[in-house]
Ligand SMILES: Nc1ncnc2c1ncn2[C@@H]1O[C@H](COP(=O)(O)OP(=O)(O)OP(=O)(O)O)[C@@H](O)[C@H]1O
């Protein structure tokens with residue numbers, strides 16, 4: 001009964017100055033909502049980063065070929081091969097026991113055309129020579145038809161599998177299956193045997209592994225690629241030609257168990273560098289290690305976000321303290337009356353604490369509600385941005401476009417708890433000051 | 447301790463109050479002794495600075511004496527802690543102030559209940575009692591009104607109802623009529639007399655002789671000492687009809703003000 005009365009009284013006192021109370025609540029509201037928002041967005045971003053890394057495969061080791069910078073100033077007679085070779089690919093597969101399989105991959109940028117439809121312009125895409133295992137290891141999913149088969153690879157068949165977006169571009173109104181794709185630069189035709197599902201891009205990792213888009217890819221047997229296009233690739237850039245000589249763009253080493261990844265990565269690296277320790281034409285990327293790094297980064301990120309949020313809560317708390325100090329001064333007389341009528345010091349402390357706690361609880365609860373709206377608000381604002389400012393939207397980093405804010409459950413009780421603690425902490429001083437007023441002085445106060 | 451025939455509401459012995467300032471010590475009370483039997487009606491008078499408010503603050507347990515004793519129902523207030531003093535104020539003393547001192551957020555009936563709230567005695571019965579007191583002071587129809595919606599006289603009547611709610615040993619009134627016009631002053635004095643006739647002990651501070659004439663006894667202070675302490679000769683008393691009439695007029699006035 002009595003506490004109920006105290007709370008009722010506190011509420012009444014607060015409602016006496018609705019605007020002031022509202023602004024005070026706003027401070028806590030923003031603080032709590034930002035705790036939840038920042039953590040949710042932070043979590044969303046790191047989840048997305050983790051997903052992208054996981055898409056590379058935690059049990060994979062990726063070796064990329066890197067074209068060394070031209071030293072001779074464009075003397076095209078002196079072409080040296082670079083990058084990882086088919087022999088090395090076989091060597092790794094045969095000598096390292098923890099390796100499950102090794103995928104040879106060779107990539108070329110190409111124009112793709114469909115001659116059956118004169119309205120369709122050629123599309124710039126990526127030609128990927130690979131083996132049948134590629135789909136499984138890279139987690140590509142087939143929408144229609146089938147992925148390259150071992151038999152097709154062994155027999156150097158002129159077949160291909162195309163990515164979803166490319167299929168839409170080249171075959172806006174037709175069924176791509178069994179149609180021929182024409183490569184004007186190579187003057188080659190490939191028959192489409194499968195179409196892939198849509199897929200999100202993977203992470204860019206440092207300088208060595210660009211973000212992989214996959215959306216304009218065509219996959220053909222690596223054997224067919226070798227037989228028809230050789231290891232030499234000549235491109236016309238401006239007026240001059242540039243020639244590259246390389247066997248493979250990448251090999252992906254799949255390890256039997258992800259626990260063996262770090263050890264295997266060392267062995268792979270040692271194998272590749274056995275003749276030349278300073279070899280510059282390869283880069284070894286270990287997604288597993290990146291994943292571990294990402295987890296640490298995530299922790300740092302969350303702490304940083306938490307810190308920012310905590311600061312905004314403290315600012316809210318200072319707002320409360322400021323208002324309560326003003327309130328105490330303004331209500332000195334009331335305090336005097338209450339003391340004269342038998343209020344003990346702790347009754348006065350309680351009265352003012354109840355008010356600040358009420359403010360912070362209201363701010364806390366509304367802040368939590370606002371915080372829970374985070375995913376919706378992010379979706380709506382993305383949608384709005386895409387609709388009203390498509391260019392701006394397109395210029396956003398990939399992660400900002402695809403990440404989903406994930407409410408961190410613990411952030412809700414924590415945010416609420418902090419808001420109450422802030423209320424008590426910042427309300428205590430003004431309340432104690434009120435209680436310590438001399439009743440006679442307080443009664444005399446105008 | 448001597449047992450007197452009438453019970454004492456308050457007994458004061460050699461009460462002194464010194465205020466120690468930087469440069470000097472102000473001796474606001476220099477040894478004051480008197481007794482207030484139950485049912486007494488005392489007016490404390492004296493020039494400005496003579497120590498009236500200081501004395502009243504001590505009687506009201508808002509302050510503690512530098513020296514001397516103040517017995518309230520057998521307990522020596524001079525020895526009490528702040529919490530004990532608060533309890534005494536909530537349970538044994540009724541305050542009526544010059545500027546009414548109602549709490550703005552609370553309604554009439556809630557204002558009357560405040561001392562009970564601090565005694566921890568709020569319940570359905572106490573609510574009934576508060577309503578009865580509001581009726582007694584002629585505000586039965588305004589239970590839910592806020593202080594700002596009332597006239598000065600009405601506010602003071604709420605304050606008087608509040609001072610009665612804990613059934614105090616005595617009512618302390620510091621210039622209770624100081625802010626009121628002569629008609630309203632009569633109204634309040636009639637109410638005091640009625641309460642005194644019913645056995646309530648009243649101690650009031652006043653500057654005005656016309657107000658003091660309604661008391662049974664005058665204590666006059668001068669420079670912190672009692673100059674005299676004597677019964678009022680030719681005390682002005684409201685007749686029963688007058689009290690009724692004043693109460694009725696006040697009632698009409700408060701209804702008319704709606
Ligand atoms: N808190 C205080 N600190 C110092 N001196 C004080 C304090 N309170 C009162 N005094 C002094 O004590 C003396 C008595 O003051 P008190 O307020 O009791 O007078 P009073 O009789 O009530 O006067 P008035 O009729 O003007 O209200 C005065 O000289 C006053 O200056």
Ligand SMILES: [Mg+2]
Nearest residue numbers: 495498499500
């Ligand atoms: Mg005074």
